[in-house]
Each structure stands twice: as C-alpha cells, then as structure tokens.
Amino acid sequence: MRIILQFPEGLKQKAQEYAQRYEKEGHEVFVASAPCYGACDLCIDEARAVGAQKLVHVGHAEFMKMDVKGLEIEYIPYFDTLPKEILENAVEKALEMLHAHKKIALVTTVQHIGQIEEIKKAFEKGGKKILLEKGGKHVRHEGQILGCDSIAASKAAPNADCVVYFGGGQFHPLGIRAGKPVLVADPYLGKAYWITEEIEKLEKKRKGAILASAHAKNFGIIVSTKNGQFNLTGARLAKKELEKRGKKALLLVSNEIFPLALEDFNMFDAYISTACPRIGDDHSIYKKPIIDFGDFKRVLELMDAVDGRKK
Numbered sequence: 001m002r003i004i005l006q007f008p009e010g011l012k013q014k015a016q017e018y019a020q021r022y023e024k025e026g027h028e029v030f031v032a033s034a035p036c037y038g039a040c041d042l043c044i045d046e047a048r049a050v051g052a053q054k055l056v057h058v059g060h061a062e063f064m065k066m067d068v069k070g071l072e073i074e075y076i077p078y079f080d081t082l083p084k085e086i087l088e089n090a091v092e093k094a095l096e097m098l099h100a101h102k103k104i105a106l107v108t109t110v111q112h113i114g115q116i117e118e119i120k121k122a123f124e125k126g127g128k129k130i131l132l133e134k135g136g137k138h139v140r141h142e143g144q145i146l147g148c149d150s151i152a153a154s155k156a157a158p159n160a161d162c163v164v165y166f167g168g169g170q171f172h173p174l175g176i177r178a179g180k181p182v183l184v185a186d187p188y189l190g191k192a193y194w195i196t197e198e199i200e201k202l203e204k205k206r207k208g209a210i211l212a213s214a215h216a217k218n219f220g221i222i223v224s225t226k227n228g229q230f231n232l233t234g235a236r237l238a239k240k241e242l243e244k245r246g247k248k249a250l251l252l253v254s255n256e257i258f259p260l261a262l263e264d265f266n267m268f269d270a271y272i273s274t275a276c277p278r279i280g281d282d283h284s285i286y287k288k289p290i291i292d293f294g295d296f297k298r299v300l301e302l303m304d305a306v307d308g309r310k311k
Contacts, residue, residue, distance in 0.1 A: 004052040006032040006043045008059045011078055018058060035256075037276065038147055039063030039075065039138070040228025045255075047071055061110045061140040063228050079114040082187055087115060090187035091122040094164055097183060097192050103129045105156035105178065106143055108166040113141045119166050131156040138228075148277050150176040165195075174199060175278060205283045209270075212289040214302035216269035218248040220262065224275030225255045231274040234293050238272050241296075245303055259285045272296055 003022055007015055012033075019029045030050050032043035039060035047055045047068075054072040062075040098104070104123060108116060120130045132143040133155035139145070145152050145165075150172075153163045157178035165173040168188040173195050176182050181196045213219075219242055223235045239249040252265070257279055262271070271290040273279045280290040291299060 001054055002028045002030070002050065002052050003054045003056060004030045004032055004043060004047045004050060006036055006055065006057045008036045008038065011059045014058065014078075018056075022056075037226075038228075040148070040276070041226045042066065042073065042228070044068060044071070044227055061113075061144070063138050063146075066227060077110050077113075080111045082112070082115060084118075086187050086190070087118060088122055089190055090166065090185045090192065091119065091126065093190065093192040094166075094183055094185035095123070095126040095128070097194070098126075098128065098162070098164075101161035101181075102127070103131060103160045105131045105133070105153055105160035105163045105180070106166065107145045107150070107153045107156075107163060107176070108143055109146075109172055110141065110144055112167055113144055116141075116143050123164070131160050145172055145176070147171055147175055150178065153178045153182075170195060170198070171278075174202060174281065177203070202281060206280070206291075206295070209280065209283055209289040209291050210295050210298055211302065213270040213272070213291050213299045214306060216247070216289065218267055218269050219250070220252050220265055220268040220271045221249055222257060222271055222273040222275055222279075223251055223253045224257065225253060226275070229275040231293065234296075235272075235274045238274070238293065238296055241300055245300075245307070259287070263287060272299075 005018055015031045019031060022029045032046045040063050042057055056074050056076060058076045059078045060075060061077045066073055123130050133152045134142045135145060135151035136149045139149055143152055153176045157163055157180045160180060162181040162183060163176055163178050164183045164185055166185045168186050173182055173184050182199060183192055184195050185192045221235045221238050223232055224230060235251055239251060242249040257275060268288055270288055272293060273290060274293040277292040277294060280292060283290060
C-alpha cells in the first residue's frame with residue numbers, strides 16, 4: 001500500500017521512525033513536509049498527488065469524519081507519558097499558586113489525556129475539587145481542549161474558582177474564554193504561572209477589531225481550503241449581508257493565510273476570517289482589523305445600530 005504520513009510541528013522528528021515501521025511491513029511511504037496546524041489540516045492534496053491509498057495523521061485525535069474516495073484516513077494520537085516526578089512537580093507548582101482556589105476546571109491537550117486521571121488525583125490529593133467537561137463536536141475526550149475549542153473549560157468554569165491548563169506552551173491556554181482566572185501548569189518548564197492578563201489583552205484586541213469592523217466599508221472575506229476549516233457557506237453569507245448594508249466585499253481563497261500576502265489588497269478596511277478562529281490572535285501583523293466569523297453577527301448588530309443612529 002502507498003501511505004502518506006503527516007505530522008504537526010514538534011513531532012516531525014518522529015517521521016523516520018514511523019516511516020521505517022510502515023516500510024518494514026512492505027508499504028511505500030511518503031511524508032508530508034508542509035506545515036500542519038492541527039487535526040483540521042489533513043494533507044489531502046499531497047495524498048492525491050502521490051496516489052496514496054492511506055493518509056496517517058500522527059499527533060491528534062480524530063477531528064472530523066472525512067469521506068475521500070480511494071483514500072483511507074487514520075488518526076493516531078500522540079500521548080506523551082510523563083514520568084511521575086515531572087507530572088507531580090508541575091501539579092505541586094500549581095498548588096502553590098492555588099491557595100484561594102478550591103474548585104478547579106481542569107483542561108489539557110490530547111497529548112496528556114492518557115494521564116488526565118493521574119493529574120486529577122494529584123490535584124485532589126492537594127485538597128482541590130476537580131471539574132472535567134467535554135468540549136464541542138470535534139473534541140473526543142473529557143477535559144480536552146483544541147486551539148479552536150476551549151468549550152471544556154467554559155462549561156466547567158461556572159462551578160469553578162479558576163481554570164488550570166496542564167501542558168506546555170501558551171497557544172492553547174490563550175484560547176480559553178471562560179470568564180475565570182487561568183493558570184498554566186507546565187510540566188516541561190517545571191513551573192506554573194497565571195496567563196489571565198494575556199488572555200484579557202487578546203480579548204480587548206478582539207473587541208477593538210469588532211468595533212473597528214463595524215465602521216468599515218470594504219471587506220476581504222478569507223476562505224481557507226483546509227478541509228477542517230473550509231466554510232464557503234459562511235463566507236458567502238457574510239458577503240451577502242455586507243452588500244445588503246451597502247458595503248463592498250471580496251472573497252479571498254487560500255490554503256495558507258499569510259498577512260504579508262494580504263497587504264497588497266490595500267483597498268480593504270477590514271478582514272473577516274471564516275477559517276481557524278485563532279488566525280486573528282496577533283491583530284497587529286494584519287495591519288487592518290480582522291475578526292472571526294463567530295463575531296460577524298456582533299459586527300452586523302453594531303453596523304445596524306450605527307445606521308439607525310444616522311437615520
């Protein structure tokens with residue numbers, strides 16, 4: 001069988017190990033080398049180009065069911081089993097900062113889901129009550145969050161004093177919108193720290209972009225061709241609603257969203273992204289306001305309010 005392997009950034013060093021395993025079984029193996037931004041970003045075009053019969057996506061839990069003729073798709077989650085002392089050290093560092101917080105909404109990525117019960121028990125041993133919830137339709141495990149889905153945190157947060165994200169990096173916790181303080185327990189750095197202030201800064205930028213977009217007249221509507229982000233229906237609806245209000249709008253289609261590539265479209269006052277909701281996190285690099293399609297309804301409401309006042 002001809003197989004194409006796909007790895008997200010951070011796991012590409014495992015490519016040769018996996019490839020050799022499949023080659024020993026008699027398969028012909030290709031490896032996708034383009035950037036992979038998550039479980040929503042399958043290398044379908046590359047698989048078709050090399051005539052692969054199977055696509056193996058390593059690193060994430062299944063994001064969505066895809067029926068691609070002649071191509072079998074398999075997700076292989078990558079679980080990082082931490083040594084007990086490293087796991088417990090991260091929890092201890094977190095507990096030192098959680099004296100005033102008794103009830104904890106605990107979340108992590110698929111990487112640590114295999115040890116979620118161990119993490120939970122370590123916090124409970126420290127006197128905390130742990131709340132776990134399941135996220136949206138693309139989430140497969142209780143307590144799991146994705147870059148685009150922190151629903152597990154927001155569902156547990158109303159009954160919690162704060163949210164604790166167990167894992168490395170800031171990308172996932174910065175996406176948490178739970179209305180409660182957020183603490184990162186990082187087992188790789190061996191420390192814990194509050195990230196609430198950074199989340200609030202992002203939220204202020206998001207609200208600023210919404211307000212600025214409500215006064216814009218010419219929009220670029222971004223459509224991603226990535227299989228898990230493709231939302232042509234939403235993009236066409238946005239264009240229709242904007243034009244109904246006397247605005248100009250153009251549909252921009254791309255597999256990769258590069259801020260630099262958008263700069264030459266200098267006619268736009270703002271962008272609406274129907275792709276990954278995290279694309280606009282760094283608003284400054286787009287030079288123009290950029291909002292997620294999930295905020296588009298609010299933009300329309302503000303536009304209508306402005307028009308109503310003018311009348």
